[in-house]
Amino acid sequence: MATKKKNKLKVIPLGGMEEIGKNMTVFEYGENIIVVDCGLAFPEDEMLGIDLVIPDVTYLEKNAEKVRGIVLTHGHEDHIGALPYVLKRLPVPVYGTELTLALVENKLVEHDMAGKADLRIVKQGQTIQLGPFKVEFIRATHSIADAVSLAIDTPVGMVFHTGDFKIDQTPIEGEPMDLARIAELGKKGILLLMSDSTNVERPGYTMSERVVGDTFDSIFRGAKSRIIVATFASNIHRIQQVLNSAVKYGRKVALCGRSMINVVTTAIRLGYLSFPEDTLIDIDRIKRFKPEELVIITTGSQGEPMSALSRIASSSHKKVEINEGDLVIISASPIPGNEKMVYNVINELFKKGAEVIYDALTDIHVSGHARQEELKLMHRLTKPKFFVPAHGEYRHLKMHAKLAASLGMSEKNIFTMSNGKVLELTSRSAKIAGTVQSGSVLVDGLGVGDVGEIVLRDRKILSEDGLIIVVATIDSVGNQMADLEIISRGFVYVKESEELIEEVKNLAREALVKAVSRRGTNWASIRNAIKDELNTFLYKKTKRRPMIIPIIVEVQPQGMQRLESVRSPELPM
Amino acid sequence: MATKKKNKLKVIPLGGMEEIGKNMTVFEYGENIIVVDCGLAFPEDEMLGIDLVIPDVTYLEKNAEKVRGIVLTHGHEDHIGALPYVLKRLPVPVYGTELTLALVENKLVEHDMAGKADLRIVKQGQTIQLGPFKVEFIRATHSIADAVSLAIDTPVGMVFHTGDFKIDQTPIEGEPMDLARIAELGKKGILLLMSDSTNVERPGYTMSERVVGDTFDSIFRGAKSRIIVATFASNIHRIQQVLNSAVKYGRKVALCGRSMINVVTTAIRLGYLSFPEDTLIDIDRIKRFKPEELVIITTGSQGEPMSALSRIASSSHKKVEINEGDLVIISASPIPGNEKMVYNVINELFKKGAEVIYDALTDIHVSGHARQEELKLMHRLTKPKFFVPAHGEYRHLKMHAKLAASLGMSEKNIFTMSNGKVLELTSRSAKIAGTVQSGSVLVDGLGVGDVGEIVLRDRKILSEDGLIIVVATIDSVGNQMADLEIISRGFVYVKESEELIEEVKNLAREALVKAVSRRGTNWASIRNAIKDELNTFLYKKTKRRPMIIPIIVEVQPQGMQRLESVRSPELPM
Structure with missing residues (x-):
């Protein structure tokens, strides 16, 4: 028991901080981890060609043996969308309400993972035990049915994680949010509140659905x-x-x-x-x-x-x-x-x-997220010792921190976090203690994480000004074995720019000749010479910077002969 | 005079209809044309790499001898931004208020056209005569100083063009909008009203600056x-x-x-x-x-x-x-x-x-465009016989038409127009009578109109999945003279995908060999065979569709010798 007393609770957001999307928070105590939510984000404008973004879960993979399960607050993509990817690497039980898990199962089917995950239904109001964590599912109201807030009882105290919520007093189906239970927990004492910040910019209440x-x-x-x-x-x-x-x-x-x-x-x-x-x-x-x-x-x-x-x-x-x-x-x-x-x-x-x-004309939509007065009510009911604003871009987190301070909370008890930061809590203290690996993994088609900065940078250049390919065919001593080939895509209409392409060809040829005469058959340096020459020329001429790809093919003196042999008539087709 | 009576007034928007941007309207009567505004638009998301968009003015170029001048309502980019491009092809006088023309001159300086245009200052309240058109500059209020509405007196009747406006009763500088003059014109009889539709979705009044x-x-x-x-x-x-x-x-x-x-x-x-x-x-x-x-x-x-x-x-x-x-x-x-x-x-x-x-938090900005009640006032004051909603996307024009109808105007007197449509007016009638060439000219760097659909389509493909280049070097009878070169950009990290690139190479080689053996040296058909093979393989393997560019270089039997000759030591550097 002595060692247990020394353990601290670590709260580590792996997503959802300083962004709307890929919500995922790690709760770690000693040899035990639970994860709340496992969402995706939609790509930023500059992430060209990317389908979706998921959290980097390296930290969880390195601590796989500790992970007791993933607990879901509700079935929106930004809370469940990364599961098909994460479960492949981390096959742990997933806990959620009935509708939430049914939506997860729908996703798994799309990923050919039907029936392959360990999905465990928890009802609103029920409590589950995961290692040292007692997790109570508390009815919440949001723009999807069967949403919950989580009361996570830990050895150092109670953590209340609102999930996404609004306080809808007249929800369409079933009971309103279980504010009575939240008040009761608040009375007993909540160590840490983590609360939705999405609508913190907006005064008043969100209207009822x-x-x-x-x-x-x-x-x-x-x-x-x-x-x-x-x-x-x-x-x-x-x-x-x-x-x-x-x-x-x-x-x-x-x-x-x-x-x-x-x-x-x-x-x-x-x-x-x-x-x-x-x-x-x-x-x-x-x-x-x-x-x-x-x-x-x-x-x-x-x-x-x-x-x-x-x-x-x-x-x-x-x-x-x-x-x-x-x-x-x-x-x-x-x-x-x-x-x-x-x-x-x-x-x-x-x-x-x-x-x-549409929305600009009539009240034909309401948000699923709490505005300022609802957020204040949540703070008043939970009366937490410490507070972490969650689920928001930086400005939302910052403003939610201010809102908490305006209710009388001490600023040193409020932690505006980034993904990967570790908040370490005892029953009396909280501090930021280090950082773990976190970030965005880009999903492009079937590729997960194989598209990074260089690929995106290339896509950006290509998207703006296209490319020009220059193929030079040379033998090992530098004889040109074929005329230069110039191919362009996404740059200009070739038909309307024949003259320009001809100029490019001439310039490339001169650059090639000069480079070979100066530097012999140092292909890299020849390629650079062609690139520089064309870059300068094209920018001056067009104010564009297409990607220039010089390719130098070194011809084998005797050819490779393989095609010829296939072509011989005596061979069967 | 007999022929004059037969002439009809043509009103032809070349921009600004079904879009926010590139405002430009042609007024034509017999052998005379005046143009109101000459704006640019900002590129749509799918116009990758495009800097800005200007109206297609082919119709004006074809009728250049008729054009008496361009009249500007105010100095915003979407009303003056195309001038540097259009004046190069159509060097006509430009009329506007002092600030408007000063902003035009600033633009011309940026385009190395300082002092090269014939800019003629007109004061608010003044009237100019351009051929058969008498154009009165009427003080308007908008989010830029020195804005005007235009009362264009034509042989068939008065056209009132609001320009961009709001009715600000307490503007920051100078007098309010000259509603008295507008009312006076309305009393005399306005044949056609063209009015700003930007804020027609919004009820009430736009707040004063x-x-x-x-x-x-x-x-x-x-x-x-x-x-x-x-x-x-x-x-x-x-x-x-x-x-x-x-x-x-x-x-x-x-x-x-x-x-x-x-x-x-x-x-x-x-x-x-x-x-x-x-x-x-x-x-x-x-x-x-x-x-x-x-x-x-x-x-x-x-x-x-x-x-x-x-x-x-x-x-x-x-x-x-x-x-x-x-x-x-x-x-x-x-x-x-x-x-x-x-x-x-x-x-x-x-x-x-x-x-x-920022705007989400405080009233720190007001729009420069009239809301519904201001638009209604404009209709009531001008009491036009015919109405063309202007300056808006389709939904704005449609809603403005409805607003006019709600004030009692007959629907057959309201014309929701597209760019290029010709509205033909007599003093008693109006009808759509044909179409002239119109459209968007894309400006990319120094290129005006050299980027079209094919280039944009290529940029889109490149931006999403990058490209793979396959270079095959073959002699005239199909012998492979060098190993295949595979180059990829914007597709995957090459380092992490060496295996994939190796597979691509093998597949391309097989496709090449097969194609040569079947079809000989029909390069186009060989290129297509490689493309098809790789497309299918890569989509199956990665669910991506990079652009595949097969290049076949035919090697000259004896080489071209030119590089060698340059490299000979006896030649001067």
């Missing part, structure tokens, strides 16, 4: 045409409200978009959606109903170019086309960075003759 | 640290208000950013800014003042990576660095598409220890 239902209701009441609602597939409560209004006004509902169909099917199977059995119809049957008898719920509320709504808008969807008078409701706000895509889709829909209702 | 001054004042009053204000260089009134607060609270002002210095210098020279002479100090002298004695006004309010504020935030600015406690005010809203860049800069500033005040 129910107000969107009222808006739907008033829109549906007056509508005489077909209604198409785009929203997040995971927002089961939003979808329930569309279903409610559809039922009320005698409309059938069809689903559109792969993830919409997957998630809704899962939610129905688990009983998270309720409606009369004949409400849902297959998308193939929509032609049999009059416009005023139909609602289509679709993905694509962020204007993603390959999503169902984008394809509908651009008339490239196989099953749904926009008819004059269709009413399209985009029940979502553009996530920063997606604005242009969303507006492009809205413009296209208008052009096709649809009426479009 | 003056409220921002009040916000500055309350911030400056309480501030004990250095203040850095980022805003648009062209927003002279905003800058005046910063100067006012600075003077009031005893602070010196330094300017930062090339365009800020240029525009403010011009505005001072022309008398558009007023302040005590010793207020402005050179940026090199800021170290001599205490933080509480200083304000820095800088460019970069959109988070542009090369702007002064971005460089200040990333500690790469030569003259200004962020000190703990600096107060940074970002007095602008992110233009759609710029949100992420702006937030990145804000996060960086917070990390450096600055306090940052």
Whole structure:
């Protein structure tokens, strides 16, 4: 027991600090680790060609034998999206509520990992024991059903991790957030609060999800045409409200978009959606109903170019086309960075003759994250000794720290953390003690982590000004064995720039001749000479900097003969 | 006179319809054309590497002898930015107010065209005659000084072109918008109204520029640290208000950013800014003042990576660095598409220890465009027979058309136009009558229009998955004269993927051998065979589609000898 007393609790965010996305936090005590969430992030603009970003979990791999499990707060991508990648390297049990794990299982199926993970369902209100950690799942309200906050009882004290939350007093399904239990824990004493910071910039309260239902209701009441609602597939409560209004006004509902169909099917199977059995119809049957008898719920509320709504808008969807008078409701706000895509889709829909209702015009969306007054309430109820603002960009964390201080918390008890920083806690103290490896692993197609800075830098150069390839064919003593080949892509129309390409060829030839005469057959130095010459010329001539790739092929004196032998007629084809 | 009666007025937007940017409208009557505005647009996300976009003015070039001049409404880039390009091809007189033309002259200097254009100053309230057109410059209020609406008297009737406007009853400098004159024109009868649609989605009124001054004042009053204000260089009134607060609270002002210095210098020279002479100090002298004695006004309010504020935030600015406690005010809203860049800069500033005040938190910016109630007032005052919503994406134009209809206008008198469409008007009728060439010309470095769809498509492929070059060296009968060269860029780390590249090489070699044996030396078909083989293999292996560039070099049997000859020692270097 003596050694146990000396142990400290380490809290190590591996993602989610100074960023929105890839949420993942490590709790370590002695020989035991639990991990809260395992999310992905979407690539930044400069991460050209990258599909998604996951946390660097080297620290967990090095301590694999300690990891007792991964505990999930809810089923959003930024909390579960990295699981298929992480579980391959770290096959540990995963704990979450029923819907959360069903969404995880859907993801695993997509990665050919169906049934390969150890997924353990925990109900809201239940407590599990993982090594020295007692983890209580506390009902939370958020823009997805079955979300929880976590009360993690550790040997040094209680940690309260809010997960993503808003305090919705009138949620669509089930009970409100279990504030009574949180207050009780607060009274007993909470050592550390980690709390969602996403909406800390916004004063007041986030409106209840129910107000969107009222808006739907008033829109549906007056509508005489077909209604198409785009929203997040995971927002089961939003979808329930569309279903409610559809039922009320005698409309059938069809689903559109792969993830919409997957998630809704899962939610129905688990009983998270309720409606009369004949409400849902297959998308193939929509032609049999009059416009005023139909609602289509679709993905694509962020204007993603390959999503169902984008394809509908651009008339490239196989099953749904926009008819004059269709009413399209985009029940979502553009996530920063997606604005242009969303507006492009809205413009296209208008052009096709649809009426479009979107966030700029009506209260057709509410956030799933707590605003300032809700955050203050969380602080007041939990009354933590220490506080770590979580789930936010730097400005959010900073402002949440200020908000905590404005409630009377001592600034030395507030820790604004970066990913990889280690917060070390005893029952009475907390301090930053070191750093572990952390960072972003880029996923590009099947490649995980094989695209790094150099590749991205090259992609950036190529994306801006294209490339020019110069192939010189030389024998081992420097005789040119073929005329230079100049190939360009993404630079200029070759047809319109024949003259320019001819100039490039001449310059490259001169540079080659000069370099060979000066430096013999030092290929690297010849390549550099060609590159420098063309860079200077092209920048002066075009103010562009295409990537210049000089290739020098050294011809074998006698040839390699292999092709010829294959070509001999006596060989069978 | 008989022929004159038959003439119709043609109104042809060459830019600004279904887009925000490159505003340009042609008014044609018989043998006479005037052009209103000549703006640029910023490139769409998919226009990789493009610097800016200008209107296609082929129609004007073909009718060059008819063009009497270009008339400018104000000095924003989306109204004057294409002038340096267009004036090269169409050297016609340019009419505008004093500040507008001074900003044009600044642009011309940057393009080495100083003094080469025929710029003619027109005062607010003045009227000019251009062929059969009488153009009256009417004082307007907007987020730049010296803006005008245009009343264009034509042989078929009066056209009222609002330009960009808001109805600011308490503008910072000078008189309010000349609503009395507009009402007078409306009473006389306006045939066609063309009106700004940018803010048609927003209900109510746009707040007066003056409220921002009040916000500055309350911030400056309480501030004990250095203040850095980022805003648009062209927003002279905003800058005046910063100067006012600075003077009031005893602070010196330094300017930062090339365009800020240029525009403010011009505005001072022309008398558009007023302040005590010793207020402005050179940026090199800021170290001599205490933080509480200083304000820095800088460019970069959109988070542009090369702007002064971005460089200040990333500690790469030569003259200004962020000190703990600096107060940074970002007095602008992110233009759609710029949100992420702006937030990145804000996060960086917070990390450096600055306090940052931005739009999400305080009323620190107002728009320069009229909201719904102002637009309605404009309609009520002008009472036009026909209406063309202008300056907006499709959804804005559509909504503005609806707004006009809601005021009682007949829908058949409202024309929602696209660029290139011709609206033909008589004194009693209006109809769409054909289309002229229009579109976007892409400017990339010094190239104007040399980057088109193929180049952009190539850049997109290159940006996402990079490229692989395969060089095969073969003699004229198909003997391979050197081993294959495989070069990749922007695809994978070559070091970590040696095995993959080796596989690519083997596959390419097999494809080459097979193709030569089947098809002989048909180079095109050999190249396609290699491309197909590698595409399939790489997509299966990596789920990526790099651009594959097979190059086949045919070696001359005897070599070309030229390099050798240069290398001979007897030749002079």
